[in-house]
Structures are given as structure tokens and as C-alpha cells.
Amino acid sequence: MSAIIDKIFANATKFIAIGVLLLVAWIFTVLFEHSLESIEAFGFSFLTETKWAPNLEKFGALPAIYGSVVSTFLAMILAVPLAIGVAIFLSEIAHSKIKTPVGVSIELLAAIPSVIYGMWGLFYFVPIIRDIFGGIGISMLTAGIVLSIMILPFMAAVTRDAMNTTPDILKESAYALGGTKWDVVKDIIIPYAKAGIIGSFILALGRAIGETMAVTFVMGNVHKISADLTQPATSIPVTLANEFAEADSGLYYSSLFELSLLLLVISFTIISIAKFYFLRRKRIGQ
Amino acid sequence: MTHTQKRIITNKIVMFLSTLSALVGISFLLWILSILVINGIDALSMTIFTNGGAPPGNENGGLKHALIGQLMLFAYASLFGVPLGILAGTYLSEYGLKSKLAETIRDISDIMMSAPSIVIGAFVYAIVVAPSGQFSGWAGSIALMIIMLPIILRTTDDMLQLVPSTLREAAFALGAPKYKVIIQVVYRGAKAGVLTGVLLGVARVAGETAPLLFTSFNDNFLNTDMSQPMASLTVTMYNYATSPYEDWQKLGWAAAFILSMFILTLNILGRLFLLKKRGK
Structure with missing residues (x-):
């Protein structure tokens, strides 16, 4: 009797686990199938065409791709130095009495939903940008800054974790030789934790590029490529969030599905590079 | 110098x-x-919890519809997502071990944990909303469940692996079949850890907005029928905050506050469970 239950239990768990793999494959297939109409209509020019005009049934993704790349790039430029600073502060400078509360609050802030960062951006940050740069304040620049603040806690927490993997004995040896804190950070911690630190940045990049709510509030969803960062713009997730529920034709839907597929492929690739190349999985308890 | x-x-x-x-x-x-x-x-005020949505300009608007909608979307997502995640995690830790299949599932789940959630919304739109012809609470719950699954799977896997193998061996030596060892020994040993994983998984999903925008959509009034569009705190927050009406914006902040406090509480509880476990 229990041999049968044993078999059922083993197979049921296996079935569900394999189900997770099939689900991911299913997601790719469904998105691809629904993109077909748009792929057939526009082919490769979907990626290079700058005109997004639903009323004319013309869909070009370049403004959204451009917006995703530029806003994420801005966010990374701003967040990376801050995250390194916070991580060095937490791992080497802060007194242990400050270290834990600050570290924990940063981790808790990483758990605050991105829609709240977006709301803060809309009500408190947009007016500041408007006052400084003119215009309406809803812009690529605002999106980049809000995005950088949203990924900062996550980035700082994982960078600190990567830095903390440096064995104490290495650091202590360097201090014993008369190294300053900066010497230890630069010559011991960074070389030791390099892969982990770069991996965390790329992982944060993967998250930032797919982030929707933090930027939807402040980007404006305007399909225009402009070198002026204070102009409204759009990105792939912003387009999806604004237009998906309102699309009214097969080709319109199909173009949005192609954008989703594109976003999934881009973030899947970035996250895979971070995970497989830089962050080999550490098993707890081993 | x-x-x-x-x-x-x-x-x-x-x-x-x-x-x-x-x-x-x-x-x-x-x-x-x-x-x-x-x-x-x-x-915040009491009427927020007792009154449903109201047209802008009406002082008596509340968030009851969004709170109940949010709870229902979550309850159903967790009802399926949590057990499925735990069972799949059990396979990885207890049967799959270091096999190629188990490692692939771990890798793919790790990636899915950071994948853009709005894409999951698009997927659910294609398989649920489009065929049924309307936005629905079910579609929202399914999207949340898909996002929750890899998180719970991976934490369960990690937490079960923390249970010392000597415990399993002792139970096997007494002649217990494997499923009994897992349920009565491994699960019991990893209880606090798995619970933490579930809490953190639920907390992660609680703030999701993007995948609900075009699955459960929104409803400014109380609805408990899962086959109809349903309000959630997050989508309500988004709609109210981007509206030009001051009283709606105010309700948006109330929703943001309630949701954040809920998520922070879950996170702190999760941490306390882990600390308590380490303390033992």
C-alpha cells in the first residue's frame, strides 16, 4: 500500500516540477504565436521603424526599444556608483550597531512595490524636474531617475552580499599589513568578489529593463525618439501597460505581443548572463 | 607628500x-x-474600509471594493500557487537532487523570478482573457500564481536541503517509506523555512500591478464574482493616482499605505521566523 502512495507522491511532485518548465515553454510559444501576424506584416522592419500609429495600422518598435535602453542606461549610471557606495559603507565602514538596522531597512525597501516608487515619482519628483528643466516634467530623465532609485535597494543589498563573501581572514591579513580601508576594498574585496558584484549589476539591469510601474507614471508613453532627455518618451513595458487593454485590432494586439516577446527575450538573456556567467548558484547548507 | x-x-x-x-x-x-x-x-479613515468606490467628488469613497478584490485575487493565487510550489520544490530537493532535470528547473525558475511580470500579464491575456472574451478575477489570479510559483519552488527547495540528511536516514532506518519521511520528518524540520518562503513569495506578489492591468483589469465597485473584472489595491492605486481628482489621489495614497504596511509586515514576520529558527 505505502509503496503505491510512495510512487504516486514521487510522480506527482515530478509532474508538477516538470510543469514549471513546460509553463515557461508555453509562455514563449503563446507569445510567439500571437506575434505572428505582426511578424508577417512588418518582418524585421518592426525593430527599425520609428512610426507607431495605431490608427494607420503602422507599428514600429524603435521608439520603445530606444526608450527602454536609454532609461535603463540612465538608471544604471546613477544607481551603480550609489550602490557601490552603500555596499562599501555597509560592509567596511558602518559600525555594527548601524550596519544591521541600515542593512535591514535597505532590504525592506527592496520589498516595497514598484508602483509606489512610481507614485512618488509622479507627485513629488515630476514637479522638481519641471522646475529645473522646464517642460512638463514627465520625461525620459524622470523615468531614468525614478528607476535608479527603485533598483538601488536591490542592487545595494546584492552587492553587499557579494562583498561579504570575502573571507575575513583575507581582509584581516591586509589590515595587518597596514592597509587602509580603501586598500582592502580595492585590492582584496573587489578582486575577490568581482564576479559577484558584476553579476548583481547585470541582474539589476535585467530587472530594470522589465520594470513597468515605476516608469509608467512618469514617462508619458509618447512614441518619439528624441535626444532631449527632458521630453516625454516611452519604453516597451510602458507601451504595454498603457495600450494593451485598449488595443482594438488584430494587428495592434499582435504588435503588442511581439513587444512582450521581445521584452521577455531581452530580459531572459540578460538575467541568464548574470546567473550563469557571474553568479554560480550557491547552495545553502553546503 | x-x-x-x-x-x-x-x-x-x-x-x-x-x-x-x-x-x-x-x-x-x-x-x-x-x-x-x-x-x-x-x-486613512474608517470609511475607507467600509465604503466602496465612488465617483470623483463624492466624499464618501472608500477602498472596500479594492481590499476585497485584492484578498480574493490573492487567496485564489495562493490556494494553487503555494501547494504547487511546495510540491515542485519537494521534487527538486528530495527526488531530483543534482540531476540534470532538477538543475534545469532550478535555473529556469531563477530566471523567471526576475523576468518582467508584465509579460506574464500578456501571456494570461492570450490564454484566458482573449478566449473568454472578458477580463476576469480568474485571469488575475492565474497571472499572480505564475509569478508566485518559481519563488516558492526555489525557497522550498533551499529550505528542505537545509534539513540534515542524517534525520532522513534515521527515519529510513526505521522502515518509513519515502513519502512519510518527507511529510513527517523533512517538512517538519523545514517548517519555519518553508513558511518564510511562502510569506516572502506572497509579499512579492502582493505589490504586483503590471500583470493585473489587463487580466483582472479593474472595477470601481464591489464585485466578488471571479469571472468578472475585479478591483485590486494596486490597479486602483494606479488609476486613482493618475486621475486628475484630488479625492481619488488621496484614496490612492491610502491604498499605497495599506499595501506597503501589509508587505512590510509579511517581510518582517518572515525574518522573525528565520531568526527564531536560527536561535534554536
């Missing part, structure tokens, strides 16, 4: 800069947090 002096000065500059960046980062985050608390508490 000697070499040593130069090193000391460089050190001071770098230490100053990184303390400064920590201060900048933390003050931004404190800014957001204080705005959330100030606006949230300002907007």
Missing part, C-alpha cells in the same frame, strides 16, 4: 564618498517612506 600620506588621504576621500552615497541613497528612500506614511495616515 609621502606615499603613506597619499594612501591615507585617498582612503579618507573614498570613505567620505561612500558614506555620502550611503546617505544620499538612504535619504531618498526615507523621503519616499515618509511621504508614504504622511499621505497614507492623512488619507
Whole structure:
């Protein structure tokens, strides 16, 4: 009797686990199938065409791709130095009495939903940008800054974790030789934790590029490529969030599905590079 | 200037800069947090919990519809997502071990944990909303469940692996079949850890907005029928905050405050469980 239950239990768990793999494959297939109409209509020019005009049934993704790349790039430029600073502060400078509360609050802030960062951006940050740069304040620049603040806690927490993997004995040896804190950070911690630190940045990049709510509030969803960062713009997730529920034709839907597929492929690739190349999985308890 | 002096000065500059960046980062985050608390508490009142949505300009608008909608979307997502995630995690830790299949499932789940959630919304739109012809609570729950699954799967896997193998061997030596060993020994040993994983998984999903925008959509009135469009705190927050009406914006802040407090509580509870376990 229990041999049968044993078999059922083993197979049921296996079935569900394999189900997770099939689900991911299913997601790719469904998105691809629904993109077909748009792929057939526009082919490769979907990626290079700058005109997004639903009323004319013309869909070009370049403004959204451009917006995703530029806003994420801005966010990374701003967040990376801050995250390194916070991580060095937490791992080497802060007194242990400050270290834990600050570290924990940063981790808790990483758990605050991105829609709240977006709301803060809309009500408190947009007016500041408007006052400084003119215009309406809803812009690529605002999106980049809000995005950088949203990924900062996550980035700082994982960078600190990567830095903390440096064995104490290495650091202590360097201090014993008369190294300053900066010497230890630069010559011991960074070389030791390099892969982990770069991996965390790329992982944060993967998250930032797919982030929707933090930027939807402040980007404006305007399909225009402009070198002026204070102009409204759009990105792939912003387009999806604004237009998906309102699309009214097969080709319109199909173009949005192609954008989703594109976003999934881009973030899947970035996250895979971070995970497989830089962050080999550490098993707890081993 | 000697070499040593130069090193000391460089050190001071770098230490100053990184303390400064920590201060900048933390003050931004404190800014957001204080705005959330100030606006949230300002907007909170009993009527928020007892009244449903109202047209703009009506002073008596509340969030009851969104709170109930949110709870229902979550209850159903967790009802399926949590057990499925735990069972799949059990396979990885207890049967799959280091096999190629198990490792692939781990890798793919790790990636899915960071994948853009709005894409999951698009997927659910294609398989549920489009065929049924309407937005529905079910579609929202399914999207949340898909997002929850890899998180719970991976934490369960990690937490079960923490249970010492000697415990399993002792139970096997007594002649217990494997499923009994898993249920009565491994699960019991990893209870606090798995519970933490579930809490953190639910907390992660609680703030999701993007995948609900075009699955459960929204409804400004109370609806408990899962086959109809349903309000959630997050989508309501988005719609109210982007509306031009001041009283709606205020309700948006109240929703933001309630949701953040809920998520922070889950996170803190999860941490306490882990601490308690380590303390033993």
C-alpha cells in the first residue's frame, strides 16, 4: 500500500516540477504565436521603424526599444556608483550597531512595490524636474531617475552580499599589513568578489529593463525618439501597460505581443548572463 | 607628500564618498517612506474600509471594493500557487537532487523570478482573457500564481536541503517509506523555512500591478464574482493616482499605505521566523 502512495507522491511532485518548465515553454510559444501576424506584416522592419500609429495600422518598435535602453542606461549610471557606495559603507565602514538596522531597512525597501516608487515619482519628483528643466516634467530623465532609485535597494543589498563573501581572514591579513580601508576594498574585496558584484549589476539591469510601474507614471508613453532627455518618451513595458487593454485590432494586439516577446527575450538573456556567467548558484547548507 | 600620506588621504576621500552615497541613497528612500506614511495616515479613515468606490467628488469613497478584490485575487493565487510550489520544490530537493532535470528547473525558475511580470500579464491575456472574451478575477489570479510559483519552488527547495540528511536516514532506518519521511520528518524540520518562503513569495506578489492591468483589469465597485473584472489595491492605486481628482489621489495614497504596511509586515514576520529558527 505505502509503496503505491510512495510512487504516486514521487510522480506527482515530478509532474508538477516538470510543469514549471513546460509553463515557461508555453509562455514563449503563446507569445510567439500571437506575434505572428505582426511578424508577417512588418518582418524585421518592426525593430527599425520609428512610426507607431495605431490608427494607420503602422507599428514600429524603435521608439520603445530606444526608450527602454536609454532609461535603463540612465538608471544604471546613477544607481551603480550609489550602490557601490552603500555596499562599501555597509560592509567596511558602518559600525555594527548601524550596519544591521541600515542593512535591514535597505532590504525592506527592496520589498516595497514598484508602483509606489512610481507614485512618488509622479507627485513629488515630476514637479522638481519641471522646475529645473522646464517642460512638463514627465520625461525620459524622470523615468531614468525614478528607476535608479527603485533598483538601488536591490542592487545595494546584492552587492553587499557579494562583498561579504570575502573571507575575513583575507581582509584581516591586509589590515595587518597596514592597509587602509580603501586598500582592502580595492585590492582584496573587489578582486575577490568581482564576479559577484558584476553579476548583481547585470541582474539589476535585467530587472530594470522589465520594470513597468515605476516608469509608467512618469514617462508619458509618447512614441518619439528624441535626444532631449527632458521630453516625454516611452519604453516597451510602458507601451504595454498603457495600450494593451485598449488595443482594438488584430494587428495592434499582435504588435503588442511581439513587444512582450521581445521584452521577455531581452530580459531572459540578460538575467541568464548574470546567473550563469557571474553568479554560480550557491547552495545553502553546503 | 609621502606615499603613506597619499594612501591615507585617498582612503579618507573614498570613505567620505561612500558614506555620502550611503546617505544620499538612504535619504531618498526615507523621503519616499515618509511621504508614504504622511499621505497614507492623512488619507486613512474608517470609511475607507467600509465604503466602496465612488465617483470623483463624492466624499464618501472608500477602498472596500479594492481590499476585497485584492484578498480574493490573492487567496485564489495562493490556494494553487503555494501547494504547487511546495510540491515542485519537494521534487527538486528530495527526488531530483543534482540531476540534470532538477538543475534545469532550478535555473529556469531563477530566471523567471526576475523576468518582467508584465509579460506574464500578456501571456494570461492570450490564454484566458482573449478566449473568454472578458477580463476576469480568474485571469488575475492565474497571472499572480505564475509569478508566485518559481519563488516558492526555489525557497522550498533551499529550505528542505537545509534539513540534515542524517534525520532522513534515521527515519529510513526505521522502515518509513519515502513519502512519510518527507511529510513527517523533512517538512517538519523545514517548517519555519518553508513558511518564510511562502510569506516572502506572497509579499512579492502582493505589490504586483503590471500583470493585473489587463487580466483582472479593474472595477470601481464591489464585485466578488471571479469571472468578472475585479478591483485590486494596486490597479486602483494606479488609476486613482493618475486621475486628475484630488479625492481619488488621496484614496490612492491610502491604498499605497495599506499595501506597503501589509508587505512590510509579511517581510518582517518572515525574518522573525528565520531568526527564531536560527536561535534554536
